[in-house]
Amino acid sequence: MNAIFPFPDTPGSREKLVVIGNGMAGCRTVEEVLARAPGRFDITIIGAEPRVNYNRIMLSPVLAGEKAFDDIIINGPQWYADNAIALISGDPAEMIDREAHTVVTRGGLVLPYDRLVIATGSDPFIIPVPGHDLVGVVTFRDLDDVDRMIAAAEAGETEGSNAAVVIGGGLLGLEAAHGLALRGMQVTVVHLMSTLMERQLDEAAGWLLRQELERRGHTILTSANTKAILGAAGRVAGIVLEDGTRIRADLVVMAAGIKPSVALAKAAGLACERGIVVDDHMVTSDPAILAVGECVQHRGACYGLVAPIWEMCRALADCLTGVGSGRGYEGSVTSTKLKVSGIDVFSAGDFSGGEGSEDVVMRDAAHGIYKRLVIKDNRLIGAVLYGDTADGNWYFDLLRRQEDIAAIRQSLIFGQAYAAGGAGGDPHAAVAALSDDAEVCGCNGVSKGAVISAINEGAHSVAALRSTCKASASCGSCTNIVESLLALTLGAEVEAGPKTLCGCTSFTHDDVRRLILERNLKSIPQVMQELHWSTPEGCASCRPALNYYLLCAWPGEYADDETSRFVNERLHANIQKDGTYSVVPRMWGGITSPRELRAIADVVEKYNAPMVKVTGGQRLDIFGIRKEDLPAVWADLNAAGMVSGHAYGKALRTVKTCVGSEWCRFGTQDSTGLGVKIEQATWGSYMPHKFKIAVSGCPRNCAEATIKDFGIVCVDSGYELHVGGNGGIKVRVTDFLCKVETEAEAMEHCLAFIQLYREEAHYLERTAPWIERKGLEWLKAQLFTDPDRISRLAARFRLSQKYWQIDPWAGRAAGAHHDLHQHLAEVRPLALEKAQ
Template identity: 45%
Template sequence: MKKLVVVGSGMSAMKVVDEMLKIDPTMYQITIIGAETVLPYNRIMLSPVLSGEKTFDEIKTHNEDYFATNNITFKPGCTVTAIDRKGKSVTVQNDEGECSALDYNRLVLCTGSTPFILPLPGKELEGVVSFRDIYDVEYMQENAAKGKKVAVIGTGLLGLEAANGLNELGFEVTVIGNMDSIMNMQLDSSSGDLLQKVLEEKNIVFKLGAITTHIKGSGKVESIEFEDGSTMATDMVVMSVGIVPNDALASEIGLQTNRGIVVNDTMMTSDPAIYSVGECIKHRGMSYGLVAPLFEQARVCAEQVCEVSHHIYTGSDISTKLKISGVDVFSAGEFANADDEVMCSKDHALNTRKRLSIRGNKLVGAVLFGDSTDGLFYFDLIKKQTDITDMRKTLLFGDIGVDAASAGAGGVEKMADDEQVCGCMGVTKGDIVSAVVGGCDSFKAVQEETGCATGCGGCESVAKQIFSFVSGAELVTKDTLCDCSTHSTEEVRHYIRALDTVKSIDEVRLAMDFTDVCDACGAAINYYLSSQFNASYVHNDAERPHNEKMHANKQRDGTYSIVPQMQGGLTTPAELKSLAEIAVKYEVPTVKVTGGQRIDLLGIPKENLNDMWDEIAAAGMASGYAYGKATRTCKSCVGTEHCMMGTQDSMGLSVKMEDAVWSHFMPHKFKMGVSGCPRNCAESTIKDFGVICTEKGYEIHVAGACGIRTKACLKDRFFEKEADVVEYLKAFVQLYRIEANYLERVMHFEERVGLDYIQSQLDTPEQIKKWADALPKTVKNPWVTTDHRQSA
């Protein structure tokens, strides 16, 4: 068997290997050398990992089973120190300094690129980082803290993704650019301004037309200085100003390089036994940084190495279709030539914009903001240099040659099989067609097979149209509860609300023609049945999230944490003594005071949970529901009982509030706070429900949050009496339980329906009483309820 060595474990390297296995899985014994110590992953998805939307495991592209099944040797954390081209061997050094030699018949260099770091004074300071790999992400996450400032230098796609992720992580973000608009390589200035406004609404600050000249600090970053002499304080600087092809290894061994490894149309270097693919190459004077051309190169390379030459690579027509902070953006061709004719439309209500550049009756550029539906139609006109004379009057309306009902199918029918659909994963129309022909009978199956629409999501609409066209399945365009159903969340809730008798989750699925079962629909239907029928419905524990099944929070290492209830942060010496004795007895490794003023026992093996619950219950303490989509806790300051500034008994009120709604399962976690005076020591104005005590009574604040996204509460109303506060809390909770969607935090519920609507439902004392009386009077401590305890 021949031997193939691949230097690099990035997306282009792994695509070469994937394509080779499709052609001939037995031709080569493959060895992959990766500089990073982790499994291969999708670098495009680093921003969602940074923000916490995805975990690193979710963006891994190849696991250990892949290498074992295909008899591939994977060497992570290794560096190639030498290549003997004449003897065809590679010297590899691992992270412990040990060296070994690998023979090869063919060698593929996928050494990628390195971030360009501006040569500024201070660039070596701690806190100056790039946004390129998972290690950068981990550094940012480890250094995240509320109120920390970060400066992102660079207004391109990577810079904005970094800024968005850092903003979601809790940093105060300022994006710095030397141009007057953002993403100027992909967007015209007006479209860039629209995107900037979207990001500014998320509290990201922009400083454009600014040139950074100095990074200052003593050991670590403290500030940056600009050309005009002004300065800006910052705790971190993220450089995102471009990449440099990593051709050093190729240059050292004598391959032809020119700011990249020079390759021909077969991806062969100046050595016929060595090929190269990815951001490290220079092909016909061009280097590419997008996934689609890299994957085209990988397919050609795989064919050449496997000695089946079907295609050559002549370059790529580039379009950019992506989703930034929830906004669809499409860009293709040229749009900066002042001599071009321009067609432009804008819908202020929908915040969409379309700009077309025309030269000599041919479309040469298109920029779509907010709605990229017509992107492929315009890209096809640009690539084919189609004469648009006969369609000028309707060009701004997109492809109207097909009636609206079938426009999607008509558009995708005309797409070539090798046309890119998903830029994040490099998926073509042909890949989707092959997946359907190969047996994928649902769009979810197509996603699992190809990876399409699992990245930024910008391609989902087109991908679904292709799936529908090829499979004949009905095209689903609305947001569904999950992929098992064509029904929306509202339709599922409407069906359950109309039920006269309790049904099981499976009976609901059957009645509504669900095609499959999944965790998403199981947990949602379980909650909706519970909130509809209350005590007469018995929760299906098998369909609940893992932590709720276990009545404890699972930790990274597989152990669990227990958080007993401590109303208002109050405890007693006896309770503390009991917890200390239990922690010592069961050798609990970590005991922590939580942000909600409770004590968390961490690192508990599963087999110890039941016994510890017994002892905690015997000490008079109950579950704090820290693991559930439920009422968590009511944080409190000490109030008038102890504080000279206190205006009301905040501790006493917090206990009454927690008693009123404790143990109720909610659409999502529900946090409360009571501050004894406007100084707000209990941080009540970033809670789902907060109370600020004053001399005259109680201000009610709702729909705040402090997490990946921090949102200040909205001031709701004022009560003079403590009892009215508790009554209103019960009403507010019941309205939220009944009308919010499962997994919808209070702030998202309010953003969807509006505070005016909430207030209209709770406008009068009669309305408040009606909703409050509807709140079930169930109080359960699952740690002592045998039927609901996990079996160790």
């Protein structure tokens, strides 16, 4: 314990002010009080840490080795002496006696007060997982924590073992990771949420940040829930995640968040919720006691950033001294700048996209820039900037002043210089002001003059310009400028472009599919960033489409995104109008057995399924299964050898057959045998839309092969192949594709056709409209011009099947994704009402 008592025997004539907390809020409060009323109070500061007042925010540079402790001291010993402040450090306050108006420290000091200020700050949130108390598990709150981390990094250097895991991908966790990496550690960041810094960043900016951190060598795991911290010989040895992943670690940093430190106040009987409850003058439920900083809750909000805390300190000092505006503290709008060097990130206000708010998004893929402004009622209410934060302060200012931005709205996203430059009202004005030789499209080196002459020569749409002068044909980031040039040159004559994938993008389905391959785009956020999506996380139309395009483009590499799947594909069953599900086990080629039928009958009885029906696809559909019973139903069906029928998916559904040459007196080939083989080769594959196959054993066509996506009609001399049929809303008879001689050829053509459809069609486009759109001649040219095309397509299909021909039911039956099937809990109102 250290104590500085400059005037230990000062007579008690002045009011005694005791401040619990020697941190940023406590000392700033004292500074503010001294500035207003020097000499009015006898001031005592109690600090838990054995040191003077330092800048906690600067601990990150200390960890990173960029600063020493002496550099981050705010008030050294001289300040306490000069201002006659008694400092009791290294001896935390342990009790407040409100009756006696005293504070008792752990060392037994009893300090009387007239006014008491609580500035205890916050405590790191320790996730209560097994092993959280092992040696080598540290938090990131004070200098001792930093010293422990530096010691671990140095020990790792000598022992050659230097793996660190940081739990928490928020501001604090990323700063810890950055510092540890600079000190030579191999850092893995484990983050519970799907987006880094999700409190400050939206998904798009979080993704960019993640890319940059990964480029710097960090390993980032998101949606990763720590199950336990593993130890060996009493020391930390690693962590294990909920999904079973194990990560080795010599050091584990818990940076999962902070919580207001309220224990002392609570024990004294002060009103506390999340934080110590204070009014606008920072007064607690006891008028003699005030509180300030991270430990307080003001108008329902707790703050962990420095700017609001400075405002609180001023309000508190006003109240305590009666000097100043006396208006009190009215809450803060906060902004964040990430301090990890070299990465510019800024966020402010509310960007959660609430009711009635609109987004303005600008992305510049080449420069890694993302800007998003959230506007409501002509006021800026939130901003996220990544890569270029130069206008952060301007946006923050507009936001805080609640300024009406109607007049500059259209140019707001381009920043202050542009919005203030007189071009404000008209977004075309800046484009009009460009000189003719100004480069519009950087990718293809197209000048404004070249675009205008292409327009004058008849290219009256963006698509036409892309194919003639190549402007906006590559990355698309200049599409807005090209559209402005069209509008400026043609006035109202601009032709509407082809239909875009959805309202979130100006690209068509074909553009998106092409660019995913050309530019190696491998995740949904990456597609949205590189292709300038106008919404932060897409919509219910584009997310499933992108998920499909990516899984088709990168088999085995792309990780399926369940949150972009429709319910049926997420739960592997068909949702019904009452919220129950129907279950269709696969029956290969429509053939079943006593064992399968018994298992189905047992399931129907065991789970009280109200109906079981024969489907049009030659199998049985069990209705009325509750989502929580699905895994058990699947386990029972799996036990009888049955797998998912994918009756719920944009996928291969069934292969319908007739009995063929094995039984039928007209049959020409073994249509059931071929149907079973095709179904076994194609089941499990995801497609742009559902896909049905049939094999008929003779031209009587009992399997109705000529209204299927792919139909085979057996004849004496071989197999006639038909494509693009549909028996749905708009009946379409198939087009005849070709005739082949052997079963093997029929199979190969079927796989090739499926793969061409998978690679070329738009998401949710059946084969019938796809072929009508592209034309039968196009299809034949695709398949037959190059003699190797069919085998190459079929090979790509087989490769994809290596990763997708896995029964999704088996995993669920074994307990995977149980959260999708189980309720959170159950509420029994009677028990609740008794408790009330």
